[in-house]
Amino acid sequence: MKSNVHIIEHEQPRAVLMSLITPTQKRQEAFVAEYSLSELVSLAETAGVEVLATMTQNKESVDSKWFVGKGKAEELKQLLEEHDANTAIFDQELSGAQVRNLEQYLDVKIIDRTQLILDIFAQRAKTREGIIQVELAQLSYLLPRLSGQGKNLSRLGGGIGTRGPGETKLETDRRHIRDRITELKNQLQEVVKHRTLHRERRKKSGVFQVALVGYTNAGKSTLLRQLTHADVYVENQLFATLDPTSRNLELPGGKEIVLTDTVGFIQNLPHDLVAAFRATLEEACEADLILHVVDSASDMMATQMYVVDQVLQELGAHQTEQITLFNKVDLCSPEQEEMLSDKGEYLRISAYRDGDLKRVCDAIESKLMGDCKTFRIPAEKGDVISLVYRVGEVLENEVEGNDMLIQVRLNNKEYGKLGYLLAAYALDQAYNEGENSEHV
Known part of the structure; x- marks a missing residue:
């Protein structure tokens, strides 16, 4: 019996990549345009495209009809025919009219940077x-x-x-x-409500939230896996992981926090994508601490850091406490590594070195924990005592009469949060027993 099923095989995209450089771009950073085109090659390969050739054009302004000049469009057409390419990918965003005009003239599929990134996310x-x-x-x-x-x-x-x-x-x-x-x-609103509920529960339980952010391929997922032994996908490619992953991490003092790996950033990240992924990216906004993971071996490290800072600012997360982790120092030359700061809120690390992972945990603990406070809590209030243990790092405790004296390390934010939660019990007792003792 003859089968009526027809199998259609999709032709693999074979592309020529095109980038337009305007005087404005040149004045900003001459090498950024070259890097952007190199990044476009990586994006295309990540999407499964065979990259055959690249082209650039220096032009005073964008052509409203062709995007590039008519002469360059003719060169591009010849190059496409010469390589038997079926796709042209542009490093900038094109209008609908420009796509239509270029398709009619070049007779190939036209893709711009935004559409390429969206395609990778779809995969x-x-x-x-x-x-x-x-x-x-x-x-x-x-x-x-x-x-x-x-x-x-x-x-x-x-x-x-x-x-x-x-x-x-x-x-x-x-x-x-x-x-x-x-x-x-x-549907996304339902996701936002769900996430908000989870955040509220975490706040009430006193669990710290730490978010890993950074440029795509900076090593965030690797760091999450090494710190928490999480079973997460790690690969040396752009946007290797898309969906956020949260895992528990126990700090040296015994306190447990939640560490979340967020989606990687990239320059010219499509606004539609930022808007759509706002619910996910807001994990960074709600975090108590942000770990900004940087690929210190990249020639474009400064630009990548700037891009991440800009996206965090757009999300309203730029005022959250941060620690910058200069990752991949094992791939840097001694001279490169020496130029990286390793003091205060900056650490030089390799995610594959146990000593560096311990330093990261110590830095997180130091940042999240703060001053020592002593609370006097009635011994029968077991739920309150349990809350103090969850929110802070308990250093000492002793029984005095019917009360528990608990010395705990808290940062100012958590101290305020704990004070608010304890006040909710409406215990009618006043502060006493010394100026550094809090009586519940």
């Missing part, structure tokens, strides 16, 4: 939350560009730029997409 998303966030970002990107998609919407080739919701939106109209965006936002 990486595994949890329901991650899938919702990626689809929301993709549809938000697509909606204003519907009229300019041209062959992207008519081709059945699938592949890069059409993964995730891409394969289901080929025949949708604006109304359908708007309805879907509204539906996804509602």
Whole structure:
């Protein structure tokens, strides 16, 4: 019996990469544009694209019709034909009209940096939350560009730029997409409520939250795995992990905290993506401490640190206490390592060195723990005593009559939080027994 099933094999994207450099970019940092194109190559390879060649153009301003100049578009067409490429990837974001014009002229699929990053996220998303966030970002990107998609919407080739919701939106109209965006936002609101509940529970229980943030491929997941022995995916590639992972970590003093690995940042991170992943990225906002993991072996370390700081500022997390971890020092030359600070809120580390991991734990403990306070608590208030043990580091305790005298180390933030929680018991007793004793 003859089978009616037809298997369609997607043609692997073979691409030429294109970047436009304007005078503004040149004045900022001459090498940033070159690095950005190099990063685009890594992004393309991560997405499964075969990169055949790269091109750049120095131009006074962006061409509203072609993005690049007409002459450069002709050069690009010749290069595409010469390499038998089926895709052109641009390092900057294109308008719908520019995509349509370039597709008609070059007769290949046109992808910009934003769409490429969204495609990688579509491949990486595994949890329901991650899938919702990626689809929301993709549809938000697509909606204003519907009229300019041209062959992207008519081709059945699938592949890069059409993964995730891409394969289901080929025949949708604006109304359908708007309805879907509204539906996804509602689903995401439920995720936000769920996360908020978890945060409130953590606050009430006195558990510290520490967030790992950093540029993509800085080594955050490796650090999480080495510190907590977590079974997390670690690979030397961009956005190797997308969905956040939280694990418990016991500090040297015995206190347990929650350590969370967040999604990696990248320069020109799509705004739609930042908006869609706000619920996830807010883990950094709600954290008691941020560990900024830096790839100290990267030639673009300073730029990468700046990008992370900008995203944290956009999220409103820039005022949270931070420790900067200059990771991968084992890959640095002695001269490079010497230039990195190793004092105060900066540490030079390798995630694979046990001694460095201990220093990280000591730094976290030092930052989270603070001054010593002594609380006098009635012995029958076992739940209050338990709370003090959870929130702070208990150094000493002794029984005096019907009371427990507990000496505990707390930072100012946790001291204020503990004071608020203890006040909720409305115990009608006053402060006494010396100026450094708190009587409940």
